[in-house]
Amino acid sequence: MRIHDVNILLVDDEKEFTATLAERMALRGLRVRCAYSGEEALKQIATEKPDVVIMDVMMPGLKGLDILRHLKATNPEIQVILLTGQAGTRDGMEGMKLGAFDYLLKPLELDALLAKIAEAAAIGGKAQ
Amino acid sequence: MFRKVFSRHLEGLSSSDVVVTPRIYRSLRRKITALMLITATLPLAIMAALNYYEYQKALSREIQNPLRVIVNKAKNSFELFLAERTSAVGFIAQAYTFKELADDKDLARILKILQTEYVGFVDIGLINDKGELVNYVGPYALKGHNYAEQTWFNEVRVKGRYISDVFMGFRKFPHVVVAVRHTLDSGEPFIVRATLDTHQFDKIIVAMGLEPGSDALLLNRAGILQTSSQRFGKVLDTFSLPMPPPTFEATVLQQQDAEGEDIFLAYTYFPESDFVLAAIKPKAQMLRTWYTVRGDLVFIFCAGVLAVFVASYKITDLLLRRMREAEEQRELALRQVEHAQKLSSIGRLAAGVAHEINNPLAVINEKTGLMRDLIDLREDFPDKERYLQLIDSVLKTVIRCRDITRRMLGFARRLDVSLEELDLNDVLQETSGFLTQEALHRKIELSLTLDANAPRIVSDRGQLQQVFLNILNNALAAVPDAGRIDVCTRGDGEGVCVEVRDNGCGMSKDTLTCIFEPFFTTKKTKGTGLGLSITYGIVKRLGGEISVESEVDKGTVFTLCFPKHPKHEA
Numbered sequence: 001m002r003i004h005d006v007n008i009l010l011v012d013d014e015k016e017f018t019a020t021l022a023e024r025m026a027l028r029g030l031r032v033r034c035a036y037s038g039e040e041a042l043k044q045i046a047t048e049k050p051d052v053v054i055m056d057v058m059m060p061g062l063k064g065l066d067i068l069r070h071l072k073a074t075n076p077e078i079q080v081i082l083l084t085g086q087a088g089t090r091d092g093m094e095g096m097k098l099g100a101f102d103y104l105l106k107p108l109e110l111d112a113l114l115a116k117i118a119e120a121a122a123i124g125g126k127a128q
Numbered sequence: 129m130f131r132k133v134f135s136r137h138l139e140g141l142s143s144s145d146v147v148v149t150p151r152i153y154r155s156l157r158r159k160i161t162a163l164m165l166i167t168a169t170l171p172l173a174i175m176a177a178l179n180y181y182e183y184q185k186a187l188s189r190e191i192q193n194p195l196r197v198i199v200n201k202a203k204n205s206f207e208l209f210l211a212e213r214t215s216a217v218g219f220i221a222q223a224y225t226f227k228e229l230a231d232d233k234d235l236a237r238i239l240k241i242l243q244t245e246y247v248g249f250v251d252i253g254l255i256n257d258k259g260e261l262v263n264y265v266g267p268y269a270l271k272g273h274n275y276a277e278q279t280w281f282n283e284v285r286v287k288g289r290y291i292s293d294v295f296m297g298f299r300k301f302p303h304v305v306v307a308v309r310h311t312l313d314s315g316e317p318f319i320v321r322a323t324l325d326t327h328q329f330d331k332i333i334v335a336m337g338l339e340p341g342s343d344a345l346l347l348n349r350a351g352i353l354q355t356s357s358q359r360f361g362k363v364l365d366t367f368s369l370p371m372p373p374p375t376f377e378a379t380v381l382q383q384q385d386a387e388g389e390d391i392f393l394a395y396t397y398f399p400e401s402d403f404v405l406a407a408i409k410p411k412a413q414m415l416r417t418w419y420t421v422r423g424d425l426v427f428i429f430c431a432g433v434l435a436v437f438v439a440s441y442k443i444t445d446l447l448l449r450r451m452r453e454a455e456e457q458r459e460l461a462l463r464q465v466e467h468a469q470k471l472s473s474i475g476r477l478a479a480g481v482a483h484e485i486n487n488p489l490a491v492i493n494e495k496t497g498l499m500r501d502l503i504d505l506r507e508d509f510p511d512k513e514r515y516l517q518l519i520d521s522v523l524k525t526v527i528r529c530r531d532i533t534r535r536m537l538g539f540a541r542r543l544d545v546s547l548e549e550l551d552l553n554d555v556l557q558e559t560s561g562f563l564t565q566e567a568l569h570r571k572i573e574l575s576l577t578l579d580a581n582a583p584r585i586v587s588d589r590g591q592l593q594q595v596f597l598n599i600l601n602n603a604l605a606a607v608p609d610a611g612r613i614d615v616c617t618r619g620d621g622e623g624v625c626v627e628v629r630d631n632g633c634g635m636s637k638d639t640l641t642c643i644f645e646p647f648f649t650t651k652k653t654k655g656t657g658l659g660l661s662i663t664y665g666i667v668k669r670l671g672g673e674i675s676v677e678s679e680v681d682k683g684t685v686f687t688l689c690f691p692k693h694p695k696h697e698a
Binding site: 014016017020021023024027028058085105106107108110 | 482483484486487489490491492493494495497498501502505526530534
């Protein structure tokens with residue numbers, strides 16, 4: 001699966017961050033959608049299933065880990081990359097245990113994120 | 129009552145909330161020592177005083193008794209001597225007729241027999257009822273002398289017997305007169321009078337066996353000496369002391385002599401005659417034994433008090449040292465808990481701050497990234513290079529901020545320690561490898577003395593690296609160029625200890641107490657003040673201990689000990 005075919009969902013309550021990151025990814029030709037809360041993310045996933053979800057751990061309302069748990073139960077083939085502001089926290093480790101593909105620290109470098117997406121998509125693709 | 133005293137004075141011992149200061153220790157020491165001294169020496173002193181007086185009394189009695197016995201014996205000797213002489217004279221008066229006694233030859237014969245049988249007779253005379261000396265044999269030419277007017281003559285006529293006081297007689301010898309009355313069948317009385325020299329008195333006194341310095345003498349009731357003495361004068365001198373009250377029992381008085389010296393005066397009055405026998409013994413001489421005993425007593429008492437003092441002082445010392453140690457340990461524990469709490473609260477704060485800052489940083493990062501993307505896409509963007517430079521600089525700054533927040537998070541995070549069995553020596557070698565370049569450059573000697581037998585320990589390699597990097601970096605900062613840093617390891621059954629010793633600038637006491645505090649730094653603008661506090665946190669998390677000793681201008685030693693297995697962390 002080529003990276004441009006990967007269907008990406010970006011979930012973060014920080015709109016400025018999410019929108020800008022989405023725009024930058026779009027500029028690079030990636031297929032990316034945004035959700036600004038956990039609830040919205042679940043709706044979007046229901047309407048169109050993404051290949052990779054990039055999701056902040058800390059959000060008001062539904063937490064990243066809750067969604068991760070839900071996704072792994074319903075759609076295990078969707079790869080999740082967690083974003084966190086806190087390095088080495090339990091959240092990150094917990095997420096990994098729950099089956100997240102990886103976790104990245106904010107602020108992040110776009111190239112590193114893209115590389116991770118490619119890896120995740122490759123695994124997801126095999127899974128399909 | 130004791131309980132009250134104890135509780136009042138020793139309240140410092142039990143109140144654990146009060147921080148015990150040296151001043152309180154001093155006053156406690158005083159109080160405990162005083163209390164122990166009093167409780168120990170008071171009974172001792174009372175015992176000593178009681179012993180002193182009882183013993184003195186007993187000894188005094190012991191000393192006086194023999195004196196009393198001697199005086200009694202001597203008195204008996206005197207009485208026997210006088211009674212013998214008197215009865216001899218009485219025998220003569222009764223055994224011979226007046227006619228026989230009036231005969232010169234007979235009387236001379238009688239005197240001769242007397243002088244043979246009884247020592248001390250000097251002369252003998254016969255006196256008729258009118259007081260005329262009818263016959264006389266002896267050294268004086270007294271025949272015809274009339275005694276009718278003399279008191280003794282009347283006394284012997286009434287009482288039948290008379291013993292005179294001592295007087296100076298023939299050849300300046302002291303003499304005593306013995307006179308006995310006898311009544312003829314015709315009813316006419318006559319008197320036999322004999323003179324004795326008192327040489328025998330001296331003999332009796334010598335027989336008393338008094339020690340030198342003591343004195344014995346015979347007095348009459350008027351206080352005139354009847355015998356010579358060593359210290360109270362010759363015969364017929366007046367006794368220098370007042371006459372003691374009359375008693376026929378041997379009695380001992382304690383008094384002072386004319387020179388003010390303490391003496392024992394043992395004396396007794398004679399019931400049959402006017403004599404008084406006295407023995408004088410200086411008290412000092414008699415009490416010599418007592419003084420020895422008293423010296424012993426005083427010595428033992430003083431030694432006892434001294435021993436009690438030393439013992440109580442030592443015990444108090446020990447007690448207080450234990451107390452102080454316990455207090456210090458408690459304080460240390462409190463400080464550690466406090467420190468740990470401070471670290472953890474600062475950690476939570478730092479985590480919160482870092483997290484809050486990371487989100488805006490992420491926004492800046494993305495916005496700026498987007499700006500660069502957009503400018504990159506436009507070939508004809510004016511001043512493109514300049515803008516790209518500016519944007520890069522912003523991005524670099526974001527990275528710098530991110531590093532800072534990550535460090536703060538690193539300080540705060542609950543570590544996911546990845547434990548593995550490792551050789552601490554390897555870690556040290558690896559870590560010091562990072563610094564050899566700088567050391568070489570500054571001509572600093574960085575030596576590793578590694579204990580090859582040190583056991584392998586279970587710990588986190590990365591964390592250990594951070595710890596040693598921190599410590600070694602500090603050491604490098606502290607030593608001058610061409611300085612020296614020694615790292616040595618020591619292993620035992622429990623784990624491994626690492627000692628990092630430098631000969632750098634050292635630290636003051638004040639600095640030492642703060643170095644593990646977060647945000648404490650001596651590097652002014654260059655440091656975050658987190659290095660050693662992170663180090664401290666990591667070492668603690670790995671179950672280890674870290675301690676530091678330092679002396680200004682001499683250097684600093686960090687000692688880190690790690691157990692073979694980290695204890696279960698909270």
